[in-house]
Amino acid sequence: MISRRTLLAGTAALAGTALFGRPGSAPAFTRPLPPAAVPGPETIVSVELKAAERALSLPCFDGHALPMWTFADQATPPVIRLALGQRLNTHLVNGLTRPGEHVSIHWHGIRLPNDQDGVPYLVQKPVEPGESYDYSFVPPDTGTFFFHTHCNTVEQLGRGLAGILIIDGDAPEPYDADELLVLKDWRLNDDNTGFLPFLTPEGAGKSGTFGTVRSVNGMVEPDITVPASGDVRLRIVNIDPTRVSEIGVEGAEAAVVAIDGLACQPFPLRSWRMGPAMRADLVIRTPADGGTATLFDYFSAKPVPLARFMTKGPARRTTPFDPAPLASARITAPDLSAPVTPMTFSATATAQSVASAAGDDQGFLGPLCLAAGTFWAINKASWPGGGMDQIPPPLLKLERGRSYRLQLRNVTPRMHPIHIHGHSFTVLKSNKRELPPHFADTVLLLPEERVDVAFVADNPGRWMLHCHIIEHQETGMMGWVEVA
Known part of the structure; x- marks a missing residue:
């Protein structure tokens, strides 16, 4: 069995490379993860x-x-x-x-x-x-x-x-500031006086129906004042139903210290692709007093500025950037010798049927929770279009306490952020890119990508597994697994 410590140690070896599509090099950070945080009293x-x-x-x-x-x-x-x-x-x-x-x-x-x-x-x-x-x-x-x-x-x-x-409770060494950044688009009409339809058949059958106004904390390109020459934690949360962003920071050194809420060995940020529902905690070394750093989305024809960090005050740090790691996650390490079970995420509709549906919005929306049309499937099965109350058979029946290794296979030309409830995956490898070892509850699958994950089925119950591009979820790419 490979331990969590052994698994996460591999990140340092990867950190000096351009993992996520942005060029550059930086030294790896080597400070080990502290022990897991100890819960306080149950108030x-x-x-x-x-x-x-x-x-x-x-x-x-x-x-x-x-x-x-x-x-x-x-x-x-x-x-x-x-x-x-x-x-x-x-x-x-x-x-x-x-x-x-x-x-x-x-x-x-x-x-x-x-x-x-x-x-x-x-x-x-x-x-x-x-x-x-x-x-x-x-x-x-x-x-x-x-x-x-x-x-x-x-x-x-x-x-x-x-x-x-x-x-x-995950920061044994406090940072100089802690900022929350919530990413969300809004589907507004031309004069911003009302909402546009949130689901369209054309969007549901493709990459989703995008918003017209992008925001961070409800603002367009906000200016956020932060301490100068300090290590500032950025909690970035993508709550948009549709948009995939590739975040990066210019004007400051930056490191990723947690993915989907759970600590990873810090690694230098080139860029990190975040689908809907994904989170990333960064630490940036801010510029000197009066300086500016900018959070960008690079997943666009040209970089889109999302927020600016304006520095103010005396220098908080003078040593080279070496961000304090967060406390280790309290996740049981899976047995990686478990057999691999494939899970295939596919389309069910042809382009012609999507185009046909897009020409007639009337009747497309079915009962609450699901659309009447199903465009997507997991293991060739779609959640029944009649409603959320029509529960299909489980995709998998898992034995409580056993380790499982899944290969998430995207056989479509679209991206799919795959979310599991009640557990966190240990992300192992991809056939298309280098990924640092990390935990995630939402794994972004690129077109035609296969990502290997593992986890211990230690939480009994009936747990959803679905794409978190919400239109994909509500048009079929949703199922559940049973742990008993």
Whole structure:
């Protein structure tokens, strides 16, 4: 069996190379990961979240108030912050008034008990308008996570129904600042006074229906003031339903210290490709007082600036950049000798059928959660188009406590961020690119790519496995695995 320490040690050897499509070289960081954080006492943090339509405005709306759907009386996602070991008690109220517009909360990336996972029909009753529901769990991992609904997600998330969950305790050496950056596009009409349709057949059958306005924390290219010559943690969360970004930083040295909330051996950042629902924690060494560094998205015809970091104050650090690593993840190391099980992610519709559907939006949308048409499949099976309540057989039946090795095979010309509930994958290798060893709950598959992952099926229950381009999920690329 290969241990977690042995697996993650390989990152240092890869860190000096251009792993992710941006040229350059930098010395590898060698400081080892500290031991896993020790949970504190189980005190209780209580939160009420009320999903409701609220007329709210964000800076990127150009002064217009739009009918957003949010969990709180604010346009930006609420942030829940806990210490490791604390219990989160959440009272969810569905204040939406559209008949049948039920909700639930999926705590994305959290390895929680199955009955708290928030998937309607599979693990809980949907929360209908006027009803409420209570969640209670102790997150087992530190890091950066988020939460969202799991039915009609393309519209509910598109209107803003999401939040951020941060579990503190993973930074034995404090950084000089800690900044949250939430990436999201908005589908707005020409004068930014209303929303465009959130799902289109043409988009669903291709790479998704993209937003028209890009934002970070609800702003277009915000300026963020940070300490000068300091090591600043950037918690980058992609909550967009569709867009894949390739993030990079210019004007500052940068390192990746965590992926999907869990620590990795720090490695120099060239660029890191993030699909919907993926997170990356960076540490940047900021410029001297009065300087500027810029976060870019390189996955475009030309780099798109996302946010600028403006430095202010005396120098916080004078030593060479060598970012403090985060505490090790509390993930059981899988047995990598387990046999490989292929999982194939494929299309079910031809281009002609997609084009035909795109010409007639009427009748395309089916019951809440799923579209009437299915364009995508896992292992040649699509979730039935009749509704989320029509649960198909599991994709896999797994024995609790056993290690499993999967080969995720994308046989389509589109990218697919594949998300597993209740577990974290150990990402091993790709047939198309070098990847650093890391943990992830959402693995981005490039076109025609095969990525090997492994995990211990140590969390019993019925767990979703799906593409997190939400239109792909809601048009068939969704299934579940059973751990018993």
